[in-house]
Amino acid sequence: MARKSLVGEVADDLLDRIVGSEFPPGALVPGELELSAQHQVSRMTVREAMKTLEAQRILSVQRGRGTFVNPVEQWNSLDAVLRAASAAVGNDVAAVQLIELRRMLETGACALAAQRVTPEDLDRLRGCLDDMRANHERGGLDEFVAADLAFHDVILEASGNVFLTAVFQPLHRVLAARRAETSKVPEIQRHAIAMHERVLAALETADPRAAREAMDEHMTQTLEDLMTFIQHKAGL
Known part of the structure; x- marks a missing residue:
């Protein structure tokens, strides 16, 4: 199996933390600096990972406030929804x-x-x-x-x-x-x-x-x- 890209690893880890209720719906997720330090990757890598989750409507950016977790009903990634459902039920x-x-x-x-x-x-x-x-x-x-x-x-x-x-x-x-x-x-x-x-x-x-x-x-x-x-x- 091919190794995930760094962007994929960061996005997957953040999704795991969201699904695990560390960041429930409505929660503010850490910023680029904090996540880049946690994963020891560049801010660009973190930014692309966040964009991935934003494209799946898992995250939403509120200008001047930060990035927040959307309710599961708004997500458009079936794989992510299944992971959330499996964790919940x-x-x-x-x-x-x-x-x-x-x-x-x-x-x-x-x-x-x-x-x-x-x-x-x-x-x-x-x-x-x-x-x-x-x-x-x-x-x-x-x-x-x-x-x-x-x-x-x-x-x-x-x-x-x-x-x-x-x-x-x-x-x-x-x-x-x-x-x-x-x-x-x-x-x-x-x-x-x-x-x-x-x-x-x-x-x-x-x-x-x-x-x-x-x-x-x-x-x-x-x-x-x-x-x-x-x-x-x-x-x-």
């Missing part, structure tokens, strides 16, 4: 809420895709499934996760709704990290393959209701796997 609750969001978005996308899917889309879905099966057998976790995510991407594209694709795009980094965690469990991989097979079969019928139900079953299985293999194992 716990990783297990945040993971469940993420699946709830996916259920709302992806069942509708699948119903739309059933009406608009092309033979080429179906071939791509079959290819993703083949990759999932092959990497499940050979133990290629990263490749399995990539094929899993690609399967869902094809469905979003096949829905023909550009707004759905745009709304879902910020979820990718978060979903990749979550899939890498859950897909370490071979049984979860087997369930994922079976659920993807059902979704593909429903899309092949071009029946929106069947496609919606198949994706809903997939989300239910994902939630059950989370409860059984991840949270139960961790004693949550």
Whole structure:
């Protein structure tokens, strides 16, 4: 994994302190001089890190007063919001809420895709499934996760709704990290393959209701796997 830049390290550390309630919403964060001394970096590095968090609406600059933390509802970085939610309610609750969001978005996308899917889309879905099966057998976790995510991407594209694709795009980094965690469990991989097979079969019928139900079953299985293999194992 590539090493973070100094700007990224400073921004990430400050976000950790915000998420950890050292600087709650409305709080004034330290200035450039103080942060540069703490991190032993230049003021320019700190300034760029602050601009990064400002662009994500995590921070806001009030001229003549300083830089303040915005309420989480104003943040536009899904990754940052997930970190804040995980800290506030716990990783297990945040993971469940993420699946709830996916259920709302992806069942509708699948119903739309059933009406608009092309033979080429179906071939791509079959290819993703083949990759999932092959990497499940050979133990290629990263490749399995990539094929899993690609399967869902094809469905979003096949829905023909550009707004759905745009709304879902910020979820990718978060979903990749979550899939890498859950897909370490071979049984979860087997369930994922079976659920993807059902979704593909429903899309092949071009029946929106069947496609919606198949994706809903997939989300239910994902939630059950989370409860059984991840949270139960961790004693949550």
